Amino acid sequence: MSMVPLDSSKKISFQRKICDGDLVIVYERHDNMKAIKVCKGSELQNRFGVFKHSDWIGKPFGSKVLSNKGGFVYLLAPTPELWTLVLSHRTQILYIADISFVISYLEIVPGCLVLESGTGSGSLTTSLARAVAPSGQVFTFDFHEQRAASAREDFERNGLSSLITVGVRDIQGEGFPKEYSGSADAVFLDLPQPWLAVPSVETMLKQDGVLCSFSPCIEQVQRTCETLQSSFTDIRTFEILLRAYEIRECRLVSNAVEEGVTTGPLPQKRRHCLPNGKNTDSLENNGSVMVRPCSSARGHTGYLTFARLKVQ
Template identity: 70%
Template sequence: MLAVDTMKKLSFSKFIADGDLVIVYERHDTMKAVNVSDGSVFQNRFGVFKHSEWIGKPFGSKVYSSKGGYVYLLFPTPELWTLVLSHRTQILYIADISFVIMCLELVPGCLVLESGTGSGSLTTSLARAVAPTGHVHTFDFHEQRAASAGEDFERTGVNSVVTVGVRDIQGLGFPDEFVGRADAVFLDLPQPWLAIPSAANALKPDAILCSFSPCIEQVQRSCETLTKKFTDIRTFEVLLRTYEVREVKTNTVPGHGDISPMRLPRKRRQTTDGDIEQDEPHAAVVMAKPSGEARGHTGYLTFARLKCFV
């Protein structure tokens, strides 16, 4: 019964209901997470939006304000949640997250151990990867941070497959109840090499560990410890370059170079004096250019596979 309930909570609901979490989308870099509440309103630069008018609409709907402005109401996927969540700590973004999930070989049913929880950006995606029959046990030494993350997991509906614990994994290691049970371990710690021996005890033979570190000195120290019980040790730096796609007006037609204004169509309109004016000619061209706010280095991802000792 638990698996059925879990799948229901993580499944895509087509219509917005009172109490649902929605992502209010203005543009790709302007979004906000909002809990729908009948009788409440959402206000931004486009006007005032009544929550009551959102209820019953399908996710993805375009809704209008009292001023005629509009936003889109999107389902809170892990990808969108990563872009709107509160940053209690440095977070992992989509490029790193997708790479981690693939290299950890996560599938539904896996048991994953994570330390530390931080803002919960990665945890939400881990939960979706292992649902409905798997589970993520995430630990953070900071009690208030762990509590805030737990509240976020309830908002996004993944709390049924995520358990948040308060524990100093660097000093105490993972709880003994996980010895030999974990399919994967993820470490985001200042001194990950202190937690690696405990992670090795928790992992199943041939299972994979991933450690995220912002500095190469942390990577080197971790790799020295990993060589004792792990093999296939590799470190990656994921760099993502984003391009903005937009339509611009120009006197250049793609494939034809500069076109004489006399050869381009002109729009005609009548002035208040009765004379006929012609607009300057232009062609609409879709162009892509690198984003001016592209993220650079986030951190290093080190993966290692636990040796099978016979």
């Protein structure tokens, strides 16, 4: 099967200059980013002021740009990691921890042919495309026509159309198209009843090819594993739990204060942590860095079941 080469004019590069019509990620802070299409004559208005798109054109990705009030934002390239954080959520999406694990365990490298169902919001699909580039191909399917059309538009905006083909198809009921039989290096399923698609996956994978099925419920995993046992080996299920930490500077004081937070004992005293900038009469030192788990952590997303097709 011939592969369409990636359009070099649209290829994301940190050395390439921003052009009129490009998609950029406007970074205000780590929890506030948005995707914007650069259009000469347009403006972005936010709490930092007014930013003219014409000032962005010709600058490299990663540039810091100023507003009319002296505020600033950063213009970042729409990498798969950033796109996952700003895309429109048409369905539940996979995040970086799951995505990186999937690509690693599916053994996806440049030149691979990957089948995916369903497309959803396209978070994983974008990362798959980068993993198979420049000569590979991702064929992704969703039964919902409007969802598939929206995903196709997103891939075009990101310059990934030459790597991703979006189809409308009920994989659970119809299976993957027969034209891909025996040609897939890897298959990814995100379906309510993935066990129904397993017989089709068997015919799509090359010998020794790998399947991954994402399911939020353990009952789905159990039934899928039962179906996989006849034709697959090395069946494994994982749950990826990510724990982030807060790192911030604080001041340590020896005497009790009204807004202090006790963090540890000292002989006949207690240490207290104050917000940076507070003035006290009894500082033990000029400051310290406090590290602790974030108060809100992302919990269970789903189970990832991997299996390798038996060599006949």
